[in-house]
Amino acid sequence: MKIEQVTLRRVQVPLQAPFETSFGRMDRKDCVIVSVYGEGATGYGESVAFAAPYYNEETTDTVWHMLEHFLVPDLLSKEVKRPEDVSALFAPVRRNHMAIAAIETALWDLHAKQSGITLAQALGGDKREIEVGVSIGIEPTVDQVVRNVERYVEQGYKRIKVKIKPGFDIRLVEAIRKRFGDELPLMADANSAYTLDDLAVLKEMDNYKLMMIEQPLAHDDIIEHAALQRELRTPVCLDESIHTLTDARHAIELGSCRIMNIKIGRVGGLTNARRIHDLCQERGMPVWCGGMLELGIGRLHNIALSSLSNFSIPGDVSASKRFWAQDIVVPGIEMVRPGVIAVPAGAGIGHEVCEQSLERLTVKKLTRSRGA
Numbered sequence: 001m002k003i004e005q006v007t008l009r010r011v012q013v014p015l016q017a018p019f020e021t022s023f024g025r026m027d028r029k030d031c032v033i034v035s036v037y038g039e040g041a042t043g044y045g046e047s048v049a050f051a052a053p054y055y056n057e058e059t060t061d062t063v064w065h066m067l068e069h070f071l072v073p074d075l076l077s078k079e080v081k082r083p084e085d086v087s088a089l090f091a092p093v094r095r096n097h098m099a100i101a102a103i104e105t106a107l108w109d110l111h112a113k114q115s116g117i118t119l120a121q122a123l124g125g126d127k128r129e130i131e132v133g134v135s136i137g138i139e140p141t142v143d144q145v146v147r148n149v150e151r152y153v154e155q156g157y158k159r160i161k162v163k164i165k166p167g168f169d170i171r172l173v174e175a176i177r178k179r180f181g182d183e184l185p186l187m188a189d190a191n192s193a194y195t196l197d198d199l200a201v202l203k204e205m206d207n208y209k210l211m212m213i214e215q216p217l218a219h220d221d222i223i224e225h226a227a228l229q230r231e232l233r234t235p236v237c238l239d240e241s242i243h244t245l246t247d248a249r250h251a252i253e254l255g256s257c258r259i260m261n262i263k264i265g266r267v268g269g270l271t272n273a274r275r276i277h278d279l280c281q282e283r284g285m286p287v288w289c290g291g292m293l294e295l296g297i298g299r300l301h302n303i304a305l306s307s308l309s310n311f312s313i314p315g316d317v318s319a320s321k322r323f324w325a326q327d328i329v330v331p332g333i334e335m336v337r338p339g340v341i342a343v344p345a346g347a348g349i350g351h352e353v354c355e356q357s358l359e360r361l362t363v364k365k366l367t368r369s370r371g372a
């Protein structure tokens with residue numbers, strides 16, 4: 001692969017409406033867009049770290065720092081044959097997975113474009129369409145969340161995920177079941193808000209036929225999740241706890257979960273995401289693709305990844321209008337039928353990136369060239 005230049009842009013975009021989880025409330029996206037240039041093509045990546053370190057330890061500032069001082073200089077001083085080599089190139093770097101993923105995903109896009117194939121094909125995905133779900137934040141009242149669920153059910157989303165926290169859990173799922181019945185594919189995401197002292201509440205969740213409960217316990221735990229899973233009929237799904245292929249293997253072997261959420265950023269890029277997908281497939285564990293309130297670039301990477309066959313549960317891969325008045329990709333991401341998004345047929349991520357919108361949203365920019 002020829003890589004001649006890299007540009008970093010920090011962009012800030014308001015969300016259509018604030019998004020609240022057990023760890024806080026967000027009202028804008030603040031991320032780094034990476035453009036890598038080579039042989040007349042441009043590959044794009046998008047960092048998924050948030051501005052503050054409450055989902056994981058990375059932030060937009062740490063991502064920028066890692067890219068500027070370590071990852072971009074490293075990449076521009078070495079030869080990379082295939083995007084898979086990037087994981088090996090950055091293997092000596094401890095953690096900072098979201099910074100690594102921001103540039104690794106851009107290289108996958110560049111590689112697919114230089115090869116004239118779709119990103120899904122480059123990854124080995126064969127689905128033409130994917131079923132999608134939506135993630136709904138915490139609101140001041142249960143009624144407001146129920147109204148939001150109604151809106152997204154009407155839009156056809158195939159799976160509804162609601163955010164829960166202690167005191168805003170049983171009442172919520174009970175109200176949703178009462179309004180929509182047991183057939184609605186429903187799950188809850190706790191973002192690590194509980195401990196084993198809350199076992200009674202978590203066991204009560206078993207009464208509501210949830211598809212799964214996501215990351216109920218500590219962000220860095222797989223031991224207590226295994227103990228919890230033994231107590232619950234509802235499958236536990238791990239999100240925050242899985243950073244590496246080894247974490248995934250340990251969680252499977254310990255019985256810490258029955259479903260895995262794969263986020264490209266959390267695991268350091270598409271190569272590792274695919275490895276975890278393959279391992280879960282071998283071990284009979286279904287996976288789905290988690291979202292991080294991405295703009296179009298990140299969403300298109302998620303769509304390509306979701307084209308792999310073991311992504312058998314609809315992921316958090318909602319359409320552009322879920323979060324954005326106007327996306328940075330053209331066309332924006334839309335459903336082709338209720339709850340279904342087409343895997344793009346164009347080379348790489350398959351949609352154009354609107355460079356004008358990017359420039360307008362950019363608050364900081366840096367360009368580095370090979371040999372400069």
Ligand SMILES: O=C(O)CCC(=O)C1=CC=C[C@@H](O)[C@@H]1C(=O)O
Pocket residue numbers: 021055134135136189191239290291292293294316317318
């Ligand atoms: O991007 C989406 O559509 C879903 C967003 C979402 O549910 C999450 C984003 C970021 C952090 C968390 O709150 C949560 C998750 O944990 O999966």
Ligand SMILES: [Mg+2]
Pocket residue numbers: 189191214215239240261290
């Ligand atoms: Mg989650």
